[in-house]
Amino acid sequence: MSKPSILFILTSQKSMSNGDPTGWYLPELAHPYHVLSPVASITVASPHGGEAPLDPSSAAAFSSDEISSTFLRDHSSVYKTTVPISSLLGKASSFAAIFFVGGHGPMYDLSSDPSSLSLVREFAEAGKVVAAVCHGPAGLLNVTLEDGKYLLDGEEVTGFSNEEEKLAGAQDKVPYSLEDELRKRGAKYVKAEEAWGEKVVVARGGKLITGENPASSLAIGEAIKRAIGA
Template sequence: MKKILLVLTSVSELGDTGEKTGYNVAEAAHPWKVFKDSGHFVDFASIKGGVPPRDEVDTSDPIQVAFTEDETTKAGLYNTARVDVVDPSQYDAVYLVGGHGTMWDFPDSEGLQKLVASVYNAGGVVGAVCHGPAGLLNVELENGLRLVEGKRVAAFTNDEEVAADKDKIVPFFLADRLEEQGATHVSAGVFEEKVIVDERLVTGQNPASAGGVAKEMEKLLAEVIHQEKAEEQDESEALRAEKDAEKAAAAAAAESDH
């Protein structure tokens, strides 16, 4: 079992429009189910802590309904930790949930940048979907490179921003900004699923891609678990061989005494 941190926006309004926003419930719920069904432990954090604002729940989606009604999840969302006080060493993966609010508070959060960098530097998995990749901006790794530099990524596209009628509201186009920081933005058609895996970074284009991002993260985590088990077995076999050698040496010494 691995520990995965889901990070949510704390922004509840689209700029100064008065229009409500928050984290996208589908983009939290579908990965939550994938991780939970795999036996992993899911935790929550947000930029400012406390109760994060959320977008509308689609009650026709049983996974969103289950997410909002799950008692453990409700308790976790009632008082999320602030990203800048989270201990990154406690988590094997971090997943950045989208929602338009992330465009305002993810890119300039030093706490989030440090958290993402720490998890990735330690060999962990980083995932993000839709507007969540806004939290990958300005993340610098210990090798001095930006996390997205030279990597293929998916994120909400310019065309999707226009289709959602938010192109005049958002502070910038996410796909363009990712490319400015050295990423190669890869996209499917408007609102079509697209998931990109590059090393230990998994990104998705839109809400339809959220479950797919989690499944690819799960595959990477399964590889880590398999490797850890193999290392444990090697250590066990080495220890057994050492003990057998000690017994053989003791037996030989006892035989020579006779």
């Protein structure tokens, strides 16, 4: 029996509004990859293709995390050889799920990338699993469905909170508040009882899965695994 296929989406954005380096956040790729790579075939894409930028602060913060350090040592090709998102348009039927890795980068490019928005719509309307963690839900903000409604409208969703952004010292560096924008799209925003707590939300009949923060990275991998029956 062949493995299901999952599409991971990474940002191509290298810097924040103030010039600080950014990109995708290490455990938010490493942990789901650790859970899903044994049971699924994984394709990794980004807006530009090629090497997707790793947020250097995440590599430093998680240098003692075994799963993250093993990923960097053994699986660097995963993020250094991404395919352009545009090359996957029309191919949602080949995958069981699409997953947006977090980091501040997605707030800049994935929230407005036309190919990414079209691809998510494809997945959603084909009944595929759509998932995102931390700032990854930025890639879902502007996705509209055939009826013109936002994908997130009326759905319970989580993502990096205003409180966590403030505690991270990034509230003045980001282009917008992810929590506020999720609410503006009609999402029913929820979060963990305490900042940095693990929180994964499953909505849209099991087809929409979101995680709040880095601490939710392993759990969202497990949730995706359950959702695709792997």
